[in-house]
Amino acid sequence: MASRVLGMVRDAVFAILFGAGGAMDAFFVAFKIPNFLRRLFAEGAFNQAFVPVLSQVRQEEGEAGVRRLIAATQVALGAVVGVLTVVAMLASPLVAWVFAPGFHDDGVKLSQTADFLRLTFPYLWFISLTALGQSVLNTFGRFAAPALTPVILNLCLIGSAFWLTPRFDVPMTGLALGVLLAGLLQWLWLWPSLLKLGVWQPWRLGERHEGVKRIGVLMVPALFGVSVSQINLLLDTVLASLLQDGSVGWLYYSDRLSELPLGVIGIAIGTVLLPRLSEQARHADPKDFQRTLGWALRLVLLVGIPAMAALIVLAQPLLSTLFQYRAFTETDVLFSSRSLMAYALGLPAFMLIKILAPGFFSRQDTKTPVKIGIWAMVLNMAFNLILIWPLAHVGLALATSLSAWFNAGLLAWTLRRRGDFPARSLWLASALKSLLAASLMALALLWLMAWPALAFPDDVLGRVWRLAVLVLAGLAVFTVIALAAGIRPGQLKSP
Structure with missing residues (x-):
């Protein structure tokens, strides 16, 4: 929740300071490509392939096997993603050309996208190693530190929007640098929790484990799945x-x-x-x-x-x-x-x-x-x-x-x-009770929005007040209807 709320603050800052179009479109493309790959690793393929194998190794080989698997995996993952990162940075004009074909007729925007990609792509290397740490901590039931890592990204981008962008002729260059800094800080953030766990030893670089091959086999199709x-x-x-x-x-x-x-x-x-x-x-x-x-x-x-x-x-x-x-x-x-x-x-x-x-x-x-x-x-x-x-x-x-x-x-x-x-x-x-309550909530919101007292105001406080009234009213209507339909909080407890 903290991460998503700060994400909304970050996007509000972007919209207010830079709007849409122009160089901001170029930054969005340059940010979205490594961010997309981050999701494959941090929330997708790597996590889905690594956690089942780590759980199996933990049960069959104990903590000694877990330490060897983690050490071998960090070397393999770091090497593969490192090569991908370097190639993408060197070929950033080609990457920009492939992923933003509509920019071909605008040489300035295409060049800006390539420049931003050189700064944002190293984020992928740091966040991939962060994903490894997150998966290890999640497997051992430690969810707080991994869940807070995106907060660092949002704080870095908000800070760079105010303090780095004024220092460059193209302000979005400061945002791209903020992405790079966020990757480094997210990785370092997990170190204390990992070291305390006792199964991650960053200095073990020569370990081998057959589980790495199983992770790779599972990971390739999971990239899409x-x-x-x-x-x-x-x-x-x-x-x-x-x-x-x-x-x-x-x-x-x-x-x-x-x-x-x-x-x-x-x-x-x-x-x-x-x-x-x-x-x-x-x-x-x-x-x-x-x-x-x-x-x-x-x-x-x-x-x-x-x-x-x-x-x-x-x-x-x-x-x-x-x-x-x-x-x-x-x-x-x-x-x-x-x-x-x-x-x-x-x-x-x-x-x-x-x-x-x-x-x-x-x-x-x-x-x-x-x-x-x-x-x-x-x-x-x-x-x-x-x-x-x-x-x-x-x-x-x-x-x-x-x-x-x-x-x-x-x-x-x-x-x-x-x-x-x-x-x-x-x-x-x-699900059917939720659908009924949501439908009635939507009708109630449409009715409220037609009130003259809730007409769209020009001032900031007026807009916030209007939205707060609508959100609270919608939440109240949904809650009352859901409870009347028979939904109880106890039904949502984990089995």
Whole structure:
């Protein structure tokens, strides 16, 4: 929660100081590419492949085996990502050309993207080693320090926006340097917790362990399986660069708002879920496995469905209150709100993917999610090509949401066919009650927004007051209806 709230502050600072379009589009592309790869490692493929193997080694070989596996993994991971980072920095003009084809006719913007990439790409090396530390700590039940690492990124970017950007002719150069600094500090942040744990010894560089090969085998397909939604978002950025100036920024701001509930609930539950499912999969108790997955389903749907409704109804009030100052105009709010509503339609699906994928990874099956992910990615591209012409950047967001629902549905169907999907009694009634409460909440919000007393004000305090009234009213309506429908807090406790 701290990370996501600071993320909103960071994006508000970006919008107020720099707006959308121009060099800011170039920075968004340069930041999104290594940030996308970070998600593959920190929240995706590496974590999903490493945690089950580490859990198995811990059970079979004890702490001595764990120390050897961690030491060998950090060398292999550091070497592979290090080579990728150096190559990307050297080839930054080519990387910019590939990922921002719409900038080809604007030599200044394309050159700025390449310059920013040289500064942002080393972040990938630091954050990959940070991901290793996070996975180790999560496996041993230490979640606080790993969860706080993104806070450092947001603080660095907020600080660089105020103190570094004025020092450069192109202000966004300061933001790119802030990304690099954040990577280093996130890595160093985990050192005390890792050293205290006693299984990580950074000076052990010559160790070998056969588990590294198993991690690599599991990790390659997992790169697609767990991160298809992020790949789709990256493809959105590529296509958005072909549209009118500002399209990349509009998608960025709307995506950031839709990711707030995803990061607070979806990713957090997925992080906690994988170690538990991995342990239950080894004990071969299908009922425990299903109960745990059923709990995760209930929780993400109880949050995801009303969050979807609220983002659709409150898209413009949220964006105007957070971002519509100085450089971020009313036009930017209008176009960003349209793509935010399209992304919000897929929010429950994005959250479901985060908890259904661990159902496969906990059994060391990364091939099935990658097959499903490839189909979802193909479908996303088809929707992109169909919807981009009539709907422009909104079509890209809508295509991502539609493909996410396909991905989540196919993951659920496959788990059910294998006997791992929870029985309907564990989640369906709760989901329907949440849908009813969210629908009534949306109607109540639309009614309130029509009140003259809640007309859009010009001053900052007026906007904050109006949004606070709407949010609190929506939360109250949803809570009352959910309780009346029979949802109780005790039903959300982990089994």
